[in-house]
Amino acid sequence: MIRSALLCLSLTLGLAAAVLPAAAQTEAGAEAEAETGAGTEAEAGTGAAAGTAGATTESIVSGLSQNRVSITADFNGSEILVYGAVRREAPPPPGRLSVVITVEGPSGPVTVRRKGRVAGIWINNAAVDVDSAPSFYAVATTGPIEEILTATENFRQSVTIDRLIRAVGITTQAEQSEDFLRALVQVRTEEGLYRLLEGSVELTEDTLFRADVTLPTNLTEGEYTVHLFLLRDGKMIARQERVIDVRKEGLERMIYNLAQTQPLLYGVIALLLAAAAGYGASAAFRMIRN
Amino acid sequence: MQLYLPIAEISANIFLILGIGGIVGFLSGMFGVGGGFLITPLLFFVGVPPAVAVATGANQVVASSVSGVLAQMKRKAVDFRMGTVLLVGGFGGSIIGIWVFEWMKRLGQVDLFVQLSYVLFLGVIGAMMFQESLRALLRNRDGKAPIRRAHSHNWVHGLPFKMKFRASGLYISVIPPVLIGALVGFLAAIMGVGGGFLLVPAMIYLLGMPTKVVIGTSLFQIIFVSAFTTLMHSVNSHSVDLMLALLLIFSGVIGAQFGAQIGLKLKAEQLRILLSLLVLAVSLRIAADLLLQPDQLYSVTPGAMP
Numbered sequence: 001m002i003r004s005a006l007l008c009l010s011l012t013l014g015l016a017a018a019v020l021p022a023a024a025q026t027e028a029g030a031e032a033e034a035e036t037g038a039g040t041e042a043e044a045g046t047g048a049a050a051g052t053a054g055a056t057t058e059s060i061v062s063g064l065s066q067n068r069v070s071i072t073a074d075f076n077g078s079e080i081l082v083y084g085a086v087r088r089e090a091p092p093p094p095g096r097l098s099v100v101i102t103v104e105g106p107s108g109p110v111t112v113r114r115k116g117r118v119a120g121i122w123i124n125n126a127a128v129d130v131d132s133a134p135s136f137y138a139v140a141t142t143g144p145i146e147e148i149l150t151a152t153e154n155f156r157q158s159v160t161i162d163r164l165i166r167a168v169g170i171t172t173q174a175e176q177s178e179d180f181l182r183a184l185v186q187v188r189t190e191e192g193l194y195r196l197l198e199g200s201v202e203l204t205e206d207t208l209f210r211a212d213v214t215l216p217t218n219l220t221e222g223e224y225t226v227h228l229f230l231l232r233d234g235k236m237i238a239r240q241e242r243v244i245d246v247r248k249e250g251l252e253r254m255i256y257n258l259a260q261t262q263p264l265l266y267g268v269i270a271l272l273l274a275a276a277a278g279y280g281a282s283a284a285f286r287m288i289r290n
Numbered sequence: 291m292q293l294y295l296p297i298a299e300i301s302a303n304i305f306l307i308l309g310i311g312g313i314v315g316f317l318s319g320m321f322g323v324g325g326g327f328l329i330t331p332l333l334f335f336v337g338v339p340p341a342v343a344v345a346t347g348a349n350q351v352v353a354s355s356v357s358g359v360l361a362q363m364k365r366k367a368v369d370f371r372m373g374t375v376l377l378v379g380g381f382g383g384s385i386i387g388i389w390v391f392e393w394m395k396r397l398g399q400v401d402l403f404v405q406l407s408y409v410l411f412l413g414v415i416g417a418m419m420f421q422e423s424l425r426a427l428l429r430n431r432d433g434k435a436p437i438r439r440a441h442s443h444n445w446v447h448g449l450p451f452k453m454k455f456r457a458s459g460l461y462i463s464v465i466p467p468v469l470i471g472a473l474v475g476f477l478a479a480i481m482g483v484g485g486g487f488l489l490v491p492a493m494i495y496l497l498g499m500p501t502k503v504v505i506g507t508s509l510f511q512i513i514f515v516s517a518f519t520t521l522m523h524s525v526n527s528h529s530v531d532l533m534l535a536l537l538l539i540f541s542g543v544i545g546a547q548f549g550a551q552i553g554l555k556l557k558a559e560q561l562r563i564l565l566s567l568l569v570l571a572v573s574l575r576i577a578a579d580l581l582l583q584p585d586q587l588y589s590v591t592p593g594a595m596p
Binding site for chain 1: 291292293294296297299300301349350352353354355356357358360361399401402517520521523524525528530532533535536539540543544546547580581582583584586587588589590591592
């Protein structure tokens with residue numbers, strides 16, 4: 001009975017989002033309705049998502065406003081709406097319910113360098129190779145991360161950014177190598193690539209939740225993974241994963257591909273355009289003068 | 291209005307980029323230099339990664355030099371023979387420069403290397419030009435005509451492999467022009483500049499060429515050196531951003547035509563003194579970056595060290 005009612009809720013999530021007392025509710029509703037495909041897809045994922053920590057009574061049903069971001073010439077950042085509901089087969093157990101949503105960009109190796117003063121000038125004189133760090137990482141929560149997530153659970157589920165940076169054997173590369181990892185997080189936070197958005201997930205009546213995550217203008221291409229964690233008293237009770245595909249499109253795609261696959265032809269085209277522009281400008285100005 | 295640059299992988303303001311192209315084009319048209327020494331640091335400032343700024347700057351220099359040479363050719367002010375000899379050296383220097391650039395990139399010192407080259411070469415050339423043009427300006431004010439010897443013989447004239455350069459009225463060894471060409475090609479590759487600011491004084495003071503053919507000849511050789519640099523960078527490091535280049539070129543060639551008009555109205559010494567001040571200012575700005583403590587000591591580069 002309850003199950004079928006909530007199933008119904010998940011299918012008509014567009015309508016559910018519209019009654020949320022959120023500021024951007026109409027926009028959210030429209031987006032959600034337009035993407036009902038993404039909303040119903042959640043059904044497949046929920047079965048696998050539930051079943052951790054023994055508390056099988058609660059699971060996540062979720063959707064994304066878009067599961068594809070196109071970087072076109074006029075790309076100026078993108079806002080992703082993550083929305084969903086908690087599905088229950090029994091009345092909720094006691095304890096504080098929290099939701100954490102993370103968006104993780106493609107990871108890759110990174111070199112962190114430190115400047116030092118050598119002979120009066122500032123040069124890079126120490127470096128640490130980090131095996132893998134996400135190019136983008138945003139954590140959105142319903143409250144302060146330290147209060148809603150225990151350290152043990154964070155260790156198991158790898159929620160915060162420091163758990164996602166893999167750096168093996170860096171102690172041999174430089175003194176105080178831990179400083180380099182801290183600096184990596186700090187630099188990327190300043191660039192807007194790593195974000196901690198505490199309290200930005202809206203949770204209504206312990207059932208409906210939504211969060212807006214803004215993707216920056218300096219995006220890297222690839223698959224962005226969205227993780228949704230449902231926590232009760234700091235312990236994870238359900239988790240789900242979805243993917244956003246970020247790709248250069250149109251002219252951007254064409255130029256990038258040509259530069260990578262046909263570099264010589266690309267260079268020649270660049271030169272011909274430059275020569276033609278130089279000739280064109282002098283011809284045009286001669287005409288204007290005469 | 292923002293535009294996403296596919297190779298630089300940043301979203302930049304179109305009008306800011308057009309403005310940079312226009313201002314640099316204006317100055318280059320006025321002084322007869324490519325303008326690469328200005329465009330590369332300005333692109334750093336907008337947030338374009340150094341490698342992309344250097345390679346794309348070289349592409350823009352091709353456009354403004356073509357525009358400039360066409361104007362000079364009508365005045366028969368291009369010594370093609372001298373240009374070709376400079377070019378032979380230029381290619382050699384370019385290959386070494388790109389090789390050094392790649393090597394420095396692996397060491398993580400490419401920024402320092404580019405910055406030091408800027409400070410050193412811009413500082414020295416700027417100071418020399420400033421001193422010389424100030425003296426010329428003061429001399430003209432006194433009303434005395436400058437003393438110029440038609441033939442000043444020195445050790446340069448004792449070198450072998452002599453060649454006749456009719457347009458310049460010279461009969462000299464090809465060794466000095468080849469070496470100068472090589473140095474310019476080397477700098478073009480690592481600094482993303484055509485080397486006009488270096489080539490113009492070298493041709494006047496070292497080779498003794500008449501000033502009227504210097505600008506055209508310098509632009510002639512800059513076209514090929516920076517075209518070669520553009521090609522090498524696009525093949526080796528895929529770092530030429532066509533979208534960025536098109537914006538810079540578009541406003542650059544227009545600015546260059548206006549600059550050339552203004553340049554014709556100024557006296558040669560006034561032009562040289564303004565150019566030297568500009569060169570010195572850029573040099574000091576970059577020197578300050580190296581000498582003052584940076585706000586952020588750490589920097590993050592994607593990719594592992596090989």
